Amino acid sequence: MATLSHCLPSITSQHRRLFFRFKHRPIQCSAAAERQALFNRIAPVYDNLNDLFSLGNHRIWKRMAVSWSGAKEGDNVLDLCCGSGDLAFLLSEKVGPNGQVTALDFSKEQLQIAASRQRMRFKPCYKNIKWVEGNAVDLPFSDSYFDGITIGYGLRNVLDRPKTMEEMCRVLKKGSKVSVLDFNKSTHPIAISFQDWVIDNVIVPVASGYGLGSEYEYLKNSIKEYLTGDELEKIALEAGFSTAKHYEFSGGLMGNLVATR
Template identity: 70%
Template sequence: MVALTAGISVATGVVFSPAGRRRGRGHAAFRCSSSSAGERQALFSRIAPVYDHLNDVLSLGQHRTWKRICVSWSRAKMGDRVLDLCCGSGDLAFLLSQKVGLDGEVMAVDFSSQQLQTAAGRQEQRWKLCYKNIKWIEGDALDLPFTDCYFDAVTVGYGLRNVVDKSKAMQEIYRVLKPGSRASILDFNKSSSLFTASLQSWAIDNVVVPLASGYGLTEEYKYLKSSISQYLTGEELEKLAKEAGFCAAKHYELGGGLMGNLVATR
């Protein structure tokens, strides 16, 4: 099992290239799209200090494999300009950085300043030359501060599930992608299989929440179960992508059906 990750909306852009700025956007003022968004932002700020360690423990390290698959399916390559939306503490951004190299750019966007601070700290601790291409941006998944057709690839890791308006977020992903480019979206799978759904529910109740309680995060990780139940099935995600304008969309199950990855082509 992998833990929650950040991913809703705030419009406080901090560090980004002027070339990517859209006219008429206000980036100085904090904005939440709903009280629910504000509550979730606070939740992700609280879990940020132990987030990476819990991910490793809860998934037995398997989340790293799933994230590599997600990045691979984005087809990001050397020299590309890419977006990691709802970047959390930066795992996908670091993988993308290595894919695109020093001639490429990685824009890593999240609504939680605490998660971004954690990501920036990790960048300093595990320094690689290519990591210079990463820019950490506090921003709104529903109102991205980039021009149309700006990116060669977009990834989202454990973030779309937590976005208040998933349809709007998918439309924004479509808008900023170049024609022919891909979005690769990794998250928990809302399985239509009764066995898989029951196993997932059991694991959250009997493994995830008890372990998180050792860090004083019982209530924070109880949220995980309800967020999955309110998420979309693979078929619904494919439909959502096509309604946003993507010409092709395919959802793949990972981790025995516990996880899923949507690949959508603009």
């Protein structure tokens, strides 16, 4: 049987690279659409479930993530995969009324909820948040545009993590930081077993009470398919960041990558 190069002798190496790059695009688009639909479905109860599942601790974790981003008064910052806006609101308090927060997500429903939460808040700083529907692997911003980036529970759910890291590195100013908060993919058997038990016996049953059991069953596999702390540090450095450090906390259940452009 002839090889591809024998069948297409006139195609240049550049065209061949493009062929291999795009031949799986329909599958990726389908998976992205399914994931987008999932987050649209859970949007109405997303915040309530976060409070239940974490016993409110997610608010502490998010404050830690924002602190690690290095955001300060007057900065122009990005909250990527912003969901219903928790990190964006915390960032707005850090950068103040003279700063700017751009919050991007691919779920229109999540963005609508975030915008409605913004309308109900009265601090002047909350007016500095702009909600953008977009794709984490193709950010609609110029190079070296932001003073800091946060992404909470989002990198795990994108289909092309290295490309997302490259995009974050591209739009960050030199010396600025990205803070990536998510479930930790532990390498310790006890932590792995406990995490699985919590998902099977707490998260999925509670979500089922909201009619969203099947939507939250994906969580276990998404963590297993995620990256360990060492792997996150590696893809950050490969994406162009100068330093990268991953921190584990809450008994190894959570993790935060801090990478400097």
